[in-house]
Amino acid sequence: MNTIKRYTPKIIIKYLLKEFLLSLLIFTSVIFSLILLITFIEEIFFLRDKKLINNLFLLSISLSLIRLPTLLISMSPFIFLFSGIFFFVKLLRSNEITPLSLSGFSKNFIVLIPATFSFLLGVFIILFLTPISAELSKYYETYKRQYTGNENLIIFSHNGLWLMEKKTEGYNIIKSEKKISQDFQKLNQVTIYKFDNQNNFKARIDSESAFVNKNNWELINAKKLGESTKQNIVYKTNINFDNVKNFFTNPNIFSIWNISKEISEIKKIGYFGQELIITFNKFLSLPFMLFAMIILSTFFTLKTGYQFNNFIYAFIGVLIGIIIYFLGDLSIAVGKSGKIPLSLSVWFPVILIITLSFFSLTKEKS
Numbered sequence: 001m002n003t004i005k006r007y008t009p010k011i012i013i014k015y016l017l018k019e020f021l022l023s024l025l026i027f028t029s030v031i032f033s034l035i036l037l038i039t040f041i042e043e044i045f046f047l048r049d050k051k052l053i054n055n056l057f058l059l060s061i062s063l064s065l066i067r068l069p070t071l072l073i074s075m076s077p078f079i080f081l082f083s084g085i086f087f088f089v090k091l092l093r094s095n096e097i098t099p100l101s102l103s104g105f106s107k108n109f110i111v112l113i114p115a116t117f118s119f120l121l122g123v124f125i126i127l128f129l130t131p132i133s134a135e136l137s138k139y140y141e142t143y144k145r146q147y148t149g150n151e152n153l154i155i156f157s158h159n160g161l162w163l164m165e166k167k168t169e170g171y172n173i174i175k176s177e178k179k180i181s182q183d184f185q186k187l188n189q190v191t192i193y194k195f196d197n198q199n200n201f202k203a204r205i206d207s208e209s210a211f212v213n214k215n216n217w218e219l220i221n222a223k224k225l226g227e228s229t230k231q232n233i234v235y236k237t238n239i240n241f242d243n244v245k246n247f248f249t250n251p252n253i254f255s256i257w258n259i260s261k262e263i264s265e266i267k268k269i270g271y272f273g274q275e276l277i278i279t280f281n282k283f284l285s286l287p288f289m290l291f292a293m294i295i296l297s298t299f300f301t302l303k304t305g306y307q308f309n310n311f312i313y314a315f316i317g318v319l320i321g322i323i324i325y326f327l328g329d330l331s332i333a334v335g336k337s338g339k340i341p342l343s344l345s346v347w348f349p350v351i352l353i354i355t356l357s358f359f360s361l362t363k364e365k366s
Contacts, residue, residue: 012105013113020114023087027079028072035071039064046144066140069133070252073125073286078321080118080290084297085317087114089310092301107302115294122287130255130283137252161187165239170196174239176210185212190219192235205233215239251279259283274336281346289350295357296320324349 043060052059072079091097091110100110163174177189190210194203207222219233254262259280266273300316328349335345 009105012100012109016110016113017117019090020083020087020117023090024080024083027083027086031075031079032068032072035068035075036064039067039071063140063143066136069129070137073129073133076122076125076286077289077293077324081293081297081321081324082317084114084118084294085301085313088298088301089313097302107298111295111298111302115291118290118294119287122290126256126283126286131257134253134255134258137250141250141253163239165237170194170202172237186210187212187217190217192219205235207233210235251275254279256280256283274342277342278332278335278346281343285347285350288354292350292353292357296353324353327352 040060043063044056047053047056047060097107097110161176163176165172165174173193173195175191175193176187187210188208190207192205193201194205196202204225205219205222206225207219209220211218211220215237217235217237219235221230222233223230251259254276259276263273263276263280266276297317301313328346331340331345331348332342333345334340335342340348
């Protein structure tokens with residue numbers, strides 16, 4: 001008489017984790033290779049434009065590798081989604097679901113093992129990998145800044161925002177009070193100090209405010225030192241305010257350990273720091289998102305009564321990835337507009353997917 005072989009939970013857990021790790025390794029390697037190729041081409045074009053042809057290949061590959069951790073973290077939800085699809089399809093194709101069920105293990109058990117493991121990996125990523133990616137991003141930004149053609153310095157303190165602008169005849173130091181508009185189009189209480197190349201003071205301009213229009217700033221009610229009349233003055237500058245924005249809003253140079261402090265500091269000068277708040281909440285929600293991606297990958301694998309060819313699975317995976325990406329961007333755009341809290345806009349797609357996931361799990365009866 002044939003008997004069904006009984007498996008212990010420990011053996012099953014080890015087996016499922018081993019198979020899932022293999023799937024995760026495969027898709028991480030695929031995404032790794034694609035990102036490396038794309039960034040390598042980008043760096044080659046950048047370095048050639050800057051006429052840095054010495055060790056072009058080595059420098060390009062080095063810069064690409066430096067960017068990789070940050071890009072892989074941002075792509076991790078999609079890596080886990082495809083890994084989950086591949087993992088469950090493999091179980092279906094090898095007919096391993098039925099014997100596991102007959103041994104007393106429900107589909108929920110099979111699903112929750114890689115899902116829980118993904119959650120723990122998400123915690124590991126935000127606690128230990130984001131500090132590494134942040135430091136690498138700082139190095140990358142510092143290196144690339146050497147070749148952007150902008151030698152201006154940016155400093156902010158409790159006194160406000162300070163900019164140093166290089167000029168052929170010398171340099172200017174620009175100070176603005178703490179309050180800065182969120183779009184960086186208006187500065188308040190602007191003072192410009194002009195010096196020559198021998199550090200001799202030449203002139204000073206005080207204005208109530210400045211409206212930024214690319215390289216032309218309109219100084220409102222401006223008064224030059226030694227003059228009594230106020231007037232509006234157009235001040236021509238080579239300051240790239242995109243660099244100023246990056247100084248405040250580049251989230252890649254912060255990890256989970258210091259981004260909260262940076263948000264507090266940046267609010268002291270009157271800037272809300274939307275991008276930093278978004279990134280902080282993305283860090284916090286990442287483990288839950290990775291957990292949800294595994295559950296989501298069962299909707300058209302374990303939860304359906306059909307088996308499709310690999311092309312259909314790949315197509316569905318890409319389609320779901322696009323929908324999730326669009327939903328996330330749409331939600332954040334609504335949050336930036338003030339219709340919903342910004343933090344909630346980051347969490348909304350995660351909450352939605354997890355809600356659907358738990359609904360799917362609670363429907364499982366076997």
